[in-house]
Amino acid sequence: MSMKDTNSNIPLKLFLYLIAFTILAPLVILVLWTFTSRWPWPNLFPTSFSLRALEEVFAPYANLLPTLVSSILLSLTVALLSAIVGTMTARALVFYDFFGKGLIKLLTMAPNIVPGTVFAMGIHVVFIRMSLADTLVGVIIVHLIYTLPYSINIMRDLTSSIGQQMELQAYVLGASPLKSFIYITLPLLAPGVLASMNMAYITSFSQYFLTLLIGGGKIRTLSTLMVPFIAKGDRSIGSAYALIFVLSTLTIFIVMDRVIKRLSFRNKEENL
Amino acid sequence: MNFKRLSSILAIIIALLLIVGCSSQTPETPATEVPNETPSEANAESQEFDPNADFDTLVEQAKGSTVTFYGWGGDEDRNRWLNETVAPILKEKYDISLDVVGMNIDEILAKLSGEKQAGLEEGSIDIIWINGENFYSTKENDLLFGPFTDKLPNTKKYIDVNDKEVLYDFGYPIENYEAPYGKAQMVFINDSGVTDETPKNTDELLEYAKKYEGKVTYPALPDFTGSAFVRTLIYDIVGYEQFMDMQPDKAVVKEAIEPALEYLRELNKYLWNQGKTFPATSGEVDNMFQDGELVMTMSYEPYSVAKGIEKGIYNNSVRTFLFDKGTVGNTNYMAIAKNAPNKAGSMVAINEIISAEVQASQFEELRTLPVVSYDKLSSEEKARFDRVDLGQGVLPQDELLSKRLPEMPANLVPIIEEIWAEEVVGK
Numbered sequence: 001m002s003m004k005d006t007n008s009n010i011p012l013k014l015f016l017y018l019i020a021f022t023i024l025a026p027l028v029i030l031v032l033w034t035f036t037s038r039w040p041w042p043n044l045f046p047t048s049f050s051l052r053a054l055e056e057v058f059a060p061y062a063n064l065l066p067t068l069v070s071s072i073l074l075s076l077t078v079a080l081l082s083a084i085v086g087t088m089t090a091r092a093l094v095f096y097d098f099f100g101k102g103l104i105k106l107l108t109m110a111p112n113i114v115p116g117t118v119f120a121m122g123i124h125v126v127f128i129r130m131s132l133a134d135t136l137v138g139v140i141i142v143h144l145i146y147t148l149p150y151s152i153n154i155m156r157d158l159t160s161s162i163g164q165q166m167e168l169q170a171y172v173l174g175a176s177p178l179k180s181f182i183y184i185t186l187p188l189l190a191p192g193v194l195a196s197m198n199m200a201y202i203t204s205f206s207q208y209f210l211t212l213l214i215g216g217g218k219i220r221t222l223s224t225l226m227v228p229f230i231a232k233g234d235r236s237i238g239s240a241y242a243l244i245f246v247l248s249t250l251t252i253f254i255v256m257d258r259v260i261k262r263l264s265f266r267n268k269e270e271n272l
Numbered sequence: 273m274n275f276k277r278l279s280s281i282l283a284i285i286i287a288l289l290l291i292v293g294c295s296s297q298t299p300e301t302p303a304t305e306v307p308n309e310t311p312s313e314a315n316a317e318s319q320e321f322d323p324n325a326d327f328d329t330l331v332e333q334a335k336g337s338t339v340t341f342y343g344w345g346g347d348e349d350r351n352r353w354l355n356e357t358v359a360p361i362l363k364e365k366y367d368i369s370l371d372v373v374g375m376n377i378d379e380i381l382a383k384l385s386g387e388k389q390a391g392l393e394e395g396s397i398d399i400i401w402i403n404g405e406n407f408y409s410t411k412e413n414d415l416l417f418g419p420f421t422d423k424l425p426n427t428k429k430y431i432d433v434n435d436k437e438v439l440y441d442f443g444y445p446i447e448n449y450e451a452p453y454g455k456a457q458m459v460f461i462n463d464s465g466v467t468d469e470t471p472k473n474t475d476e477l478l479e480y481a482k483k484y485e486g487k488v489t490y491p492a493l494p495d496f497t498g499s500a501f502v503r504t505l506i507y508d509i510v511g512y513e514q515f516m517d518m519q520p521d522k523a524v525v526k527e528a529i530e531p532a533l534e535y536l537r538e539l540n541k542y543l544w545n546q547g548k549t550f551p552a553t554s555g556e557v558d559n560m561f562q563d564g565e566l567v568m569t570m571s572y573e574p575y576s577v578a579k580g581i582e583k584g585i586y587n588n589s590v591r592t593f594l595f596d597k598g599t600v601g602n603t604n605y606m607a608i609a610k611n612a613p614n615k616a617g618s619m620v621a622i623n624e625i626i627s628a629e630v631q632a633s634q635f636e637e638l639r640t641l642p643v644v645s646y647d648k649l650s651s652e653e654k655a656r657f658d659r660v661d662l663g664q665g666v667l668p669q670d671e672l673l674s675k676r677l678p679e680m681p682a683n684l685v686p687i688i689e690e691i692w693a694e695e696v697v698g699k
Contacts, residue, residue: 036524040564050584056348061355121382128390213383216396217342217373228346228374233555236350 033239053236082200086151134216147200158192334617343401345374395611419448432645443681450605452643457601466591481542489544496556575639578663598675
């Protein structure tokens, strides 16, 4: 219904194309810059091309592929944990009353309010004392602290809009809490879980300073490889890394989307 | 019911973690024994470690260990050189594995001071690539191990220990806490296909900026290159000698550089965007030069033009030039962290990096000016340095060194950066 309206509305259509253009044009420029060696003004296209950036990025000493794989696994772990903790916290905040609820609601936003560097320096000292600095677990926890505000807030809105009615219905019909959660609540929450996982993944995947400080250089991610080149202003190598960043993230998002949709769909079918 | 309890507990745990994260004064038991990824034999080694031991003993202790080398990771050529030239040499000669970790100096300092605050006796950083203000602050804050360079055989063999740049880093006494790594010098760069002139002093630079109005600028301070560029202009106008023992007092410094400030304000009128704003980084200035938006750029790497031409980033007609009175040059160094897990290995690795062989390969592959004293080299070693093909558009080593001015004391640098921000930008 609304699709039809969109199609017949020319200004809106133009607007959509404009949005698509503003998203896609930078990507095209990334591809161009990856292969460009010189692109002086006022030429419309680069004057000379080279494979330098790709050679550097894929050179054996740069360790790109192992770093990329471990980076993806790290961020997927963070995304999954973030979605689990986020879903549970959201339920607690929406359905139950307990002491200090308002404070906890506020505190879920705290990592995004305190400036990143200040936060990182403080937690670094704490993590050293807890022997979490320079470890993978430490990096996962510190990423979680940054991703949880997003996950909790996405899940909180969805949880409160879905409500508890369906679950109660299942209880009335004799389902156990676990069953009703798996067959009723989770499928209903699936879009939110997906959104919060995506958000958590991208937040974790792009952490630079925190990863470097808490990981102590021992935990290497795509961001810790990429950022120095962007900071230095090497547009070719920067673009090559950015392209790998975008493509790998896009692939992961598509896979996550498929997996979660399939899971919730299958559950619904079984339920029927 | 279970869910309810579990969710509330989790919510509380999250809240606690957040509180813990925001206060650095949490009374945790100070971790004296920190389970680290370092193998246990490395722990045993560091306990036996004695910096005054015979160098052969250190070599023996370092056998089979790993040395971590922390430094800026944004130079692909240096990353390659460290991993593909230096690491294999260390492996073959001493059975030491070199682990090169790309980390900005600011983050390295943050890590070291955090570790010190937490009382961590064994960290993860061994060697640090460092100089100037950062050396000053780490040494003042007792974050570095030393003195150690006087115990390295190659210091005696290859380094001129009376060289000012071996004794002082930005005017601050080194006292054997860091070993020289490579030499850098400010150079100016333009394209002979675009502009004929190569300004030889600040007056000619002003004329040049007038002629190519809006096409000259420099990186905003405190960018490393921008800051060195401004110091070079200051030296050209008021000389460098007076800064060597100047009090780090803002009023004193400001009075000394007043003629230079006037010059910079005059120069502003003809700069890109009338000097109201400056590009934030030297990378940006360099990109603008490559794109033809600027007619001139500058670099703290004297041979960057040759590398740029080889990579196809610069036109073949791009060239390097200097002021007649010279430009600032500095040495960058390698230091060892006070809580380094492998000090013996670090000393052995640093000793190797200051050898003629590694310095020559650094000169060949990265075209970084070597820190070894030419007079101390054997004739074969001299020949190897002489043979190095420096590439196009650059100046020979002796010309650079003859026009090399010393950096001013490290504690004056932030003062000048502050004065620049107040008195020059947009004025």
